Amino acid sequence: MNEQKANQDTRERILDVAERLFMKHGYEATSMRLITSAAEVNLAAVNYHFGSKEALLCEVFRRRLSWLNAERLRALDLLEAEAAGAPLKPSLILEAFFGTLLRMGEDPDLGGMTFLRLLGRTLTEPAEFIRTFFAGEYAEVIERYKQALCRALPDVPRAEIVWRLHFMLGAMSYAIAGTDVIQVVTGCEVGDLAGEGDSATVDDRVLARRLAERLMPFLLGGLRAPLPHLGEVPRDFAENPTTARKDEMALAT
Amino acid sequence: MNEQKANQDTRERILDVAERLFMKHGYEATSMRLITSAAEVNLAAVNYHFGSKEALLCEVFRRRLSWLNAERLRALDLLEAEAAGAPLKPSLILEAFFGTLLRMGEDPDLGGMTFLRLLGRTLTEPAEFIRTFFAGEYAEVIERYKQALCRALPDVPRAEIVWRLHFMLGAMSYAIAGTDVIQVVTGCEVGDLAGEGDSATVDDRVLARRLAERLMPFLLGGLRAPLPHLGEVPRDFAENPTTARKDEMALAT
DNA sequence: CTACTATTTAAACGAACGTTTGAACGATTT
DNA sequence: AAATCGTTCAAACGTTCGTTTAAATAGTAG
Numbered sequence: 001m002n003e004q005k006a007n008q009d010t011r012e013r014i015l016d017v018a019e020r021l022f023m024k025h026g027y028e029a030t031s032m033r034l035i036t037s038a039a040e041v042n043l044a045a046v047n048y049h050f051g052s053k054e055a056l057l058c059e060v061f062r063r064r065l066s067w068l069n070a071e072r073l074r075a076l077d078l079l080e081a082e083a084a085g086a087p088l089k090p091s092l093i094l095e096a097f098f099g100t101l102l103r104m105g106e107d108p109d110l111g112g113m114t115f116l117r118l119l120g121r122t123l124t125e126p127a128e129f130i131r132t133f134f135a136g137e138y139a140e141v142i143e144r145y146k147q148a149l150c151r152a153l154p155d156v157p158r159a160e161i162v163w164r165l166h167f168m169l170g171a172m173s174y175a176i177a178g179t180d181v182i183q184v185v186t187g188c189e190v191g192d193l194a195g196e197g198d199s200a201t202v203d204d205r206v207l208a209r210r211l212a213e214r215l216m217p218f219l220l221g222g223l224r225a226p227l228p229h230l231g232e233v234p235r236d237f238a239e240n241p242t243t244a245r246k247d248e249m250a251l252a253t
Numbered sequence: 254m255n256e257q258k259a260n261q262d263t264r265e266r267i268l269d270v271a272e273r274l275f276m277k278h279g280y281e282a283t284s285m286r287l288i289t290s291a292a293e294v295n296l297a298a299v300n301y302h303f304g305s306k307e308a309l310l311c312e313v314f315r316r317r318l319s320w321l322n323a324e325r326l327r328a329l330d331l332l333e334a335e336a337a338g339a340p341l342k343p344s345l346i347l348e349a350f351f352g353t354l355l356r357m358g359e360d361p362d363l364g365g366m367t368f369l370r371l372l373g374r375t376l377t378e379p380a381e382f383i384r385t386f387f388a389g390e391y392a393e394v395i396e397r398y399k400q401a402l403c404r405a406l407p408d409v410p411r412a413e414i415v416w417r418l419h420f421m422l423g424a425m426s427y428a429i430a431g432t433d434v435i436q437v438v439t440g441c442e443v444g445d446l447a448g449e450g451d452s453a454t455v456d457d458r459v460l461a462r463r464l465a466e467r468l469m470p471f472l473l474g475g476l477r478a479p480l481p482h483l484g485e486v487p488r489d490f491a492e493n494p495t496t497a498r499k500d501e502m503a504l505a506t
Numbered sequence: 507c508t509a510c511t512a513t514t515t516a517a518a519c520g521a522a523c524g525t526t527t528g529a530a531c532g533a534t535t536t
Numbered sequence: 537a538a539a540t541c542g543t544t545c546a547a548a549c550g551t552t553c554g555t556t557t558a559a560a561t562a563g564t565a566g
Contacts, residue, residue, distance in 0.1 A: 010543085026379050028281030032524060042545055047525060049543095124374045124430045126279050131432060138434045163467040166435050167424040171475070174423025177377045179384060181391045181422075214416040218475040222424070225474020228466045263513085285554060295515055300555060302513095 011049050013039045019060050019111065023118035027057055027125060058133050061122070064104070064111045069141040072100050076144055087151045094219055097145050098172055102215070105176070105208030113176075113204035120177030123169075149223075160227060168219045175215055264302050266292045272313050272364065276371035280310055280378060311386050314375070317357070317364045322394040325353050329397055340404045347472055350398050351425055355468070358429070358461030366429075366457035373430030376422075402476075413480060421472045428468055 017039040021030045032053055036043045050056040075096035079088050104110040111118075122130060142165075149161050174180065270292040274283045285306055289296045303309040328349035332341050357363040364371075375383060395418075402414050427433065 121377045124377050124432050134434045167471045170427025171420040171424040179377050181387045213481045217478045217481045218420045221478020222471040222475035225470045228470045
């Protein structure tokens with residue numbers, strides 16, 4: 001028992017510490033020695049348990065994202081079952097997608113705001129192995145929610161919905177990252193920046209709640225904003241068949 | 254002539270290359286040797302001309318941001334002069350703030366989409382020297398626009414405007430970063446990812462235009478969304494009559 | 507030409523990086 | 537008791553990092 005428990009402890013202690021340090025310093029700026037010394041394990045433990053530093057980062061995310069995206073799919077399944085074939089209200093779709101994530105920020109067992117901040121900061125990392133990993137983790141859930149939004153907003157062109165899903169993800173990602181210049185300029189008026197205080201878990205729960213309360217109306221307002229009137233219509237984006245082809249491609253999968 | 258031109262060439266060649274490589278790989282993952290070899294200058298040239306790697310990154314941004322934020326202030330001054338004391342329309346404020354930036358993406362002389370992508374990816378960097386630098390560069394322009402928005406939306410609590418400015422900045426930052434999982438999942442449906450193709454400058458102009466056309470309505474819709482009804486009223490946002498102002502909020506422009 | 511300043515150059519600095527190694531450890535099984 | 541397995545450990549691997557140095561190379565002015 002002690003043997004297996006010790007293994008679990010080492011693995012999870014590394015994951016917890018890595019999650020926090022990757023959030024605080026970023027992936028590249030966080031050394032293996034910093035992680036292992038903070039986790040009080042041997043330097044070789046990471047390579048033994050995870051294989052490499054890259055694999056460690058992926059495992060840090062897999063631990064949270066597999067649960068998150070499964071929960072998102074479950075929530076969407078539930079909504080669609082209740083709707084019995086009818087299109088869903090956009091607000092319910094956004095609540096299922098963004099609310100599920102934001103609620104993780106209130107639960108330290110699910111990573112809390114530490115994970116949310118890490119996610120927001122890592123989503124814009126240009127490293128290819130990270131992008132490839134995220135693409136795989138998000139493929140199904142993005143496709144499902146895109147379809148749901150298209151059904152919910154039948155009068156909005158599919159390409160426009162993709163753009164707005166893009167913008168909504170950005171507003172959320174940036175907000176949870178918590179590195180905003182506004183926060184720095186205004187002295188953390190919105191909420192505490194990523195700190196290392198001991199009472200951070202308590203404040204984080206309040207912050208996560210407030211963030212969700214403010215963000216959801218904003219996202220819904222943006223999603224349902226009037227469609228843009230396109231100035232000079234680009235030649236490859238008029239009502240020509242190429243756009244329809246792209247849309248069908250997005251519909252597939 | 255050759256002498257001064259050579260100096261200018263070295264400095265600017267380093268800045269141009271650094272801008273592109275920092276965008277492509279991120280700050281930490283871009284080594285001095287990668288920069289100097291790509292710029293065809295000696296390894297010591299960066300430390301000679303800029304002092305350090307950190308100072309180089311700051312100079313890469315200062316070159317663009319000083320122009321951008323000065324232009325933003327000039328645009329706001331112009332709007333306020335025209336209004337002659339009356340509150341500005343939110344759409345004009347957003348156009349001045351975000352439109353000025355997005356138009357840089359169409360002009361390669363101002364950095365083009367390369368700089369926009371770099372900016373979007375760096376705004377979520379946790380390194381303190383970056384955050385401090387951005388705070389200084391943005392302090393004045395953020396304060397001015399915040400005041401303008403507060404005057405434009407007198408019925409909206411100031412804290413709520415700060416939140417939404419925060420969200421708008423996030424949607425834009427993430428969109429220009431161009432590392433979105435949606436793009437990866439859907440095969441770059443929205444726009445080309447950060448590539449290194451030779452014809453990137455032409456496509457980038459189209460991309461910047463489209464991005465602006467789609468983003469501005471989204472931001473405006475989010476800014477003017479109905480105020481949230483707060484679940485359990487936080488202590489610093491209680492007893493406010495703002496929940497009754499949902500309709501006015503949506504009506505304002 | 508000479509003296510001076512600015513820039514470029516090759517070479518090296520010490521430090522830190524991610525990873526690997528082979529022995530040692532501890533508990534379970536044979 | 538001996539063997540086996542999963543895990544931990546100290547130590548070292550070779551590489552790369554940002555930075556520094558001092559000599560060499562212009563270009564300008566006296």
